[in-house]
Amino acid sequence: MPTREQAKQARRDAIITAAVRLMRARGDAGFSMRALAEAAGVSIATPYNLFGSKQAIMLAVLDAGMARYEDHLDRLEADALDIFFEAVSLAVELYGEAPKFHKAVLFAAYGDGGRDHRAVFGDPRFLFWKGRVDQARDAGLLESEIEANALALALSQQFFICILEWAYGQIGLDELESRVHYSFALLLKGAATAAGAERIAPRIRPLQQQLTRFWADAPLPLTADKSA
Template sequence: MGRREAGKLERKRRIIEAARELIRETGNAGLSMRALAERAGVSLATPYNLFGSKQAIVLAVLEDIREYDAKFASLRTADPIDRIFAAGELAMRFYKNDPEFYKTLWAAVSDASGGLRALILSPQRYAFWQRLVGAAAEAGAIDKDIDVVLLVRQLDRILCGVMLDWSIGDVTSRQLQPTVFLGYALMLKAVATPAWQPGLEKRIAESQAKLLGARAKA
């Protein structure tokens, strides 16, 4: 790599890191390009020259932090229902490890007028979950009359509702995963074939116990 290309990559890295820091600190995923340039130590024109737009910078931040796919690929869980919950557990780990950043992003999801909603709730994201739920259906875990695309949308509505509550403080980080998992387990049990229902009943009981424990300590 030449010196010019190396310099360009370094400036991109600084801009992405500055964007992440500003989103955390300000609670605003919209970003001020002037503040971003100052934080990254570049000219005001540089972020536009390197990325093209503010939305492209936010997308680059999301891609830069997304070790998710690699980590999920390393999971050894073969059970298709367990893989749905394993994917959720891994996502929750990211959210709880950087709460201010992710709370800001999920708050932006509720703003239908902004372009961030489409970046976060992307077609690639839906495709990932459709593959997971589709694998469970192919394994016979889900009733054959249930449409996988519609089921994924319903599961995602559970997640988005809980994430919005978390972003405004109505759900604590301690309550986050069991709240999502209780919703998932209740929904999946309603459409699961008989052989798969005991495992989901166990997840319902575990999630309820964690939420009741968290409520008792509140």
């Protein structure tokens, strides 16, 4: 005899579970609120009662998956500077395990009139980056005058928009990694002490070479034929 709250939670879980299953199976296409309700064995009205909107459901799915990333992150041991780049590589690796799924969720959570994109990458990721910035500054690798919030925000944003480009199918995972690494290298070097800059500088040239290689096939300005 389940209590009221338990039954509600069970329905909530069923909806999230069904959402994950549908996403993994068919990706973004064919995932509608009606299909979700049917797959979860509830009425179309129930997801709205329990979550409020499709986007909120996608955010919940994203949160569930994000917990795993945080676990891996905690286990990550690296130098105060290398950690920035390894954290990116870790995320890329996890995305690569289920790319279709992550693309679909990101797209649904953000793309569909999603005005809450800060909620997706706002809190949890931002705080991580901020912590690392503080650490690197304490290690004397970043200028002491650097404001952790400001730098962490720039890093988050750069990460976020590259992920978006990947979710929209405009770049591959490998280019995503190189791009974020490159932007991170420049941002961090711009905020670094002489000692820090010396450590970051060697990263720049190889990253540029990788990027140039990507763009050899698909040239950068990418569409000069719009001109509508």
